[in-house]
Amino acid sequence: MRASRLVSMLLLLQNRGRMTARELADTLEVSVRTVYRDIESLGSAGIPVCAERGPAGGYRLVAGYRTRLTGMTAGEVEALFLAGLPGPAADLGLGPALAAAELKLVAALPGEIAGRGERIRQRFHHDAGGWFRESEPTPHLPELARAVWEDRRIDVRYRRWRTPREVTRNLAPLGVVVKAGRWYLVALAGDQFRTYRVGAILDLLVLDERFERPADFDLTRCWQEWTERYEAGVYVDEARVRMTTAALERAAHILPPAMSRAARAAAGEPDEHGWLQTLVPIESIRHGHVELLKLGAEVEVLAPAELRERMAGTAYAMTRLYSAGGPRPSRPGPPLSCW
Numbered sequence: 001m002r003a004s005r006l007v008s009m010l011l012l013l014q015n016r017g018r019m020t021a022r023e024l025a026d027t028l029e030v031s032v033r034t035v036y037r038d039i040e041s042l043g044s045a046g047i048p049v050c051a052e053r054g055p056a057g058g059y060r061l062v063a064g065y066r067t068r069l070t071g072m073t074a075g076e077v078e079a080l081f082l083a084g085l086p087g088p089a090a091d092l093g094l095g096p097a098l099a100a101a102e103l104k105l106v107a108a109l110p111g112e113i114a115g116r117g118e119r120i121r122q123r124f125h126h127d128a129g130g131w132f133r134e135s136e137p138t139p140h141l142p143e144l145a146r147a148v149w150e151d152r153r154i155d156v157r158y159r160r161w162r163t164p165r166e167v168t169r170n171l172a173p174l175g176v177v178v179k180a181g182r183w184y185l186v187a188l189a190g191d192q193f194r195t196y197r198v199g200a201i202l203d204l205l206v207l208d209e210r211f212e213r214p215a216d217f218d219l220t221r222c223w224q225e226w227t228e229r230y231e232a233g234v235y236v237d238e239a240r241v242r243m244t245t246a247a248l249e250r251a252a253h254i255l256p257p258a259m260s261r262a263a264r265a266a267a268g269e270p271d272e273h274g275w276l277q278t279l280v281p282i283e284s285i286r287h288g289h290v291e292l293l294k295l296g297a298e299v300e301v302l303a304p305a306e307l308r309e310r311m312a313g314t315a316y317a318m319t320r321l322y323s324a325g326g327p328r329p330s331r332p333g334p335p336l337s338c339w
Contacts, residue, residue: 002038005030009038010047013061020058088178093142136199138183141176144198147206148173151213154187157203158196166202172211175219186222188214195226231258235281238262239288240303242277245270247298254294255280277302285310 005028012027013019019027021035028035039059042049048062147154157168172188176198183198188211235258243251248267251260259280267278282288289310292299301308 006038006041006045009035010042010061013049013059014066018052018058018060024059091138091141091178091183092145092176133181136182136197138198140201140204141183141198143204143206144173144185144201145176148175151210153207153209153211155205155207156196156201159200159202169196171196172213174213174217174222177219177223184223186219186226193222193226195223195230234283235259235262237282237284237288237304239280239282239292239301239307240277241280241292241299241301242275243295243299245274245276247295248276248278251295255291259291282307289314 008028009024012024021032024035025032039049039051048065050060050062052058052060144154154171154173155168156171157166159166169189171185171194173185174188175186177184177186185196185198185201187194187196248263251263255263259282263278263280268276270276280288280292282291285304285307288301288307292301292311293314301311
């Protein structure tokens with residue numbers, strides 16, 4: 001493990017140039033003290049590592065030094081092929097490039113190790129899309145990816161959920177993210193980070209104008225912070241309900257994750273009949289009505305009153321519809337409102 005870490009540290013310094021002890025520690029998932037010891041070991045082994053002091057300091061290799069330690073282990077080859085996802089690469093217009101790169105890699109590796117790539121293909125598959133949902137068309141994604149790569153500004157016409165539905169924006173595209181089979185753009189709109197669904201882009205024009213990326217921008221961190229804010233901002237209300245323990249267990253498979261997690265966390269002790277009280281976050285009365293109906297007669301809304309009335313109205317309408325006391329009409333009548 002230590003030998004592998006020393007090689008990784010050497011390759012990091014070779015590929016990235018100057019790095020601080022903290023950056024090396026975070027990347028290698030070790031302590032700063034361990035980094036200090038490893039740097040000393042590299043120096044003892046004859047590797048020309050220079051230490052530079054000051055706010056802009058860090059460790060770097062002597063200019064011109066490059067290691068020949070480029071051999072790959074079997075595990076590294078397996079991880080690389082497992083990470084080469086053909087679906088997203090094809091969406092970005094890089095499917096042929098990915099296939100060509102894998103062919104070159106296989107040709108350059110020893111026979112026994114090269115065969116592991118095909119074994120990975122035969123044994124593991126990643127389907128990033130969600131269940132019961134078709135893939136969203138993203139005709140502008142390859143052009144958008146080019147703009148991201150070249151740091152070029154873009155003009156977009158975008159369809160959003162609130163009015164006005166169609167808007168135009170001039171953006172500095174910083175990165176694209178695929179989540180649950182859908183692509184999203186992270187961009188600067190003015191001086192604010194914004195997120196846009198790529199499938200909702202109606203028109204896109206890549207401009208000749210370039211922009212300067214923020215020096216401290218980190219796509220992974222930015223996306224994580226945005227998703228946390230999004231989830232926290234979506235569920236602005238909550239419903240107090242009583243439900244069966246069986247319904248609470250099924251909620252993990254029926255309700256959105258944020259709703260089911262909160263319901264389990266707030267659940268009280270069940271009574272002798274197996275019913276318990278809990279709190280469920282909801283986006284709105286309409287959203288809570290739609291989601292909680294999925295649990296049928298094993299959930300009762302106690303509050304808010306408006307949501308309880310909607311649930312009761314739907315139950316009454318369904319009772320009339322399915323009542324055994326009268327025959328079904330030969331011609332369907334007006335639709336029963338559930339809202």
